[in-house]
Amino acid sequence: MSEAVVQDQGKTRALALRGFYLHLLGYVLINAFLPAVNVLTSRGNWWFQWPLIVWGIGVAAHGACISFGWRFWPKRWEKR
Numbered sequence: 001m002s003e004a005v006v007q008d009q010g011k012t013r014a015l016a017l018r019g020f021y022l023h024l025l026g027y028v029l030i031n032a033f034l035p036a037v038n039v040l041t042s043r044g045n046w047w048f049q050w051p052l053i054v055w056g057i058g059v060a061a062h063g064a065c066i067s068f069g070w071r072f073w074p075k076r077w078e079k080r
Contacts, residue, residue, distance in 0.1 A: 020066050027059050 031052050038048040064070065 016066050020062050023062050024059055027055055031055065 031048075034048040034051060038046060
């Protein structure tokens with residue numbers, strides 16, 4: 001494998017990890033405030049766990065794609 005290909009793969013991996021960490025950061029920051037918003041807006045109706053669960057599934061899927069190299073888009077799509 002040529003050095004350029006290895007560098008491209010490293011850059012792609014670094015960008016993918018950065019995207020995952022930004023996704024995770026947004027998840028943590030926003031979901032840290034949802035319980036407070038829930039209490040202030042509708043005390044008897046607990047809804048904050050639903051966005052936490054659904055978004056958590058999305059973050060977990062994103063992490064699995066990064067870790068296991070799963071791809072949803074073909075390589076030719078990325079090249080375009």
